[in-house]
Amino acid sequence: MSLDFLEFAMTERTIPVDAFGPIALDLTMKAGTIRVVVDPALKQAHVVLKTEATSGPSADAIRDTAVSLRGQNLKVRVPDVAGGMGGSTTISVGGNTTTFSGGSGVQIVNGNVHVTGHGGGKVFINGREVTATGPAGDAVTPITAVVHLPARSETLISTHTADTVIKGELARLEYDGTSGSLTAERVGDLDATVTSGSVIVGDVTGALDVNLTSGNLGIGAYSGRDARLNLTSGNVRIAATPQATGRLVVSATSGCARITGASHLNIRRRVTSGYVQIS
Known part of the structure; x- marks a missing residue:
């Protein structure tokens, strides 16, 4: 066996989706890297899991990943290679x-x-x-999940520390992250719960619902309907567009929110030891 082969040896698993058109993906992966690519030309979704090891806990986690498909709903559960967090x-x-x-x-x-x-x-x-x-011989190597989705797909991502990047446009994104980062180009509805993490989205065109604790939220252009922001010791920067409609509800406790272009919205705010600027 050559050294070149050893250098590039890895574990990779492709998860095909026996359904055509947009799907609703429910992905749980506590750590590693998540890449989501939305391709309007794609007919069927598929998921690729990989790590730079042929054995050990990460390779076992990929092989033991649970997958279920019901109609257009795909659920993927990647085991936690570091063990339970406990308290x-x-x-x-x-x-x-x-x-x-x-x-x-x-x-x-x-x-x-x-x-x-x-x-x-x-x-x-x-x-x-x-x-x-x-x-160590059985090192915990990072796991990467690469998700390919057709247009108009929806995604629910639950993670602790994984860095997540989304290319293309999702119809809906639900994100629950702790100490991880999310970067997305364009989503319809955005529902995010963030603790000590970072969420950066280029465009949000639908409903916006965010719970932020000691994290950061940035939205380049918000043109959706009805926004609710609840922040505790977090930082928010949002630029609303003239196309945005409905209510903007902001609750801040020891947090900081700066929202521009939103003066035409139905604004409601509640601030406790925080700072909210809406213009």
């Missing part, structure tokens, strides 16, 4: 987050990091386990 505490400072969960704990003494826990005290950098002698 956890997340600290966010200046846009950076640190999460402590399970185990015994982490100590930083004189610049040295000491990790102890029931799992033996392991260190992961970008999803890869690192030991005193180098990468």
Whole structure:
């Protein structure tokens, strides 16, 4: 077996969808990378899962991913390769987050990091386990999900830390993320719950419903109907267009929202120790 083959060996699984036309995808994947491509010329959706390992927990997770299709509804559940989170505490400072969960704990003494826990005290950098002698044989390598969807498809994405990028236009996007980032070009309805994460969308043309905690939301052009924003220690920047209609309801607690081009909307606001500017 050549070294070149070893270098590019990986695990890859393609999930075909036995349905024509737009679908509603429900994807749960706690970590890694998610790429969604909406192609108007595509007739059938398909999902590709891959990782840079042929064995170990990430490869097993891809093989064990549960898939179900009912009509036009596709559900994909990628197992958590890092194990259950259990109880956890997340600290966010200046846009950076640190999460402590399970185990015994982490100590930083004189610049040295000491990790102890029931799992033996392991260190992961970008999803890869690192030991005193180098990468472990059964390292947790990052998983990438590449989703190809026909036009007018809808997506529900649930994740903890995965970075998500959406190319093209979705009819509807529901997003539930913790400490992850979402970048999307254009969506109809947007329903997002964000904790210590970031959501950046170019255009929103439908209903907007966002719950934001210690995160960031940016919308380049909002031309939809009825918007509801609930933020706690978060930051919001939205540019509404003359095509936007209906209500704009903003509730802020220790958060900051700047919304421009929205003076023609039916505005309702409730602010507690926060800052809301609507013009």
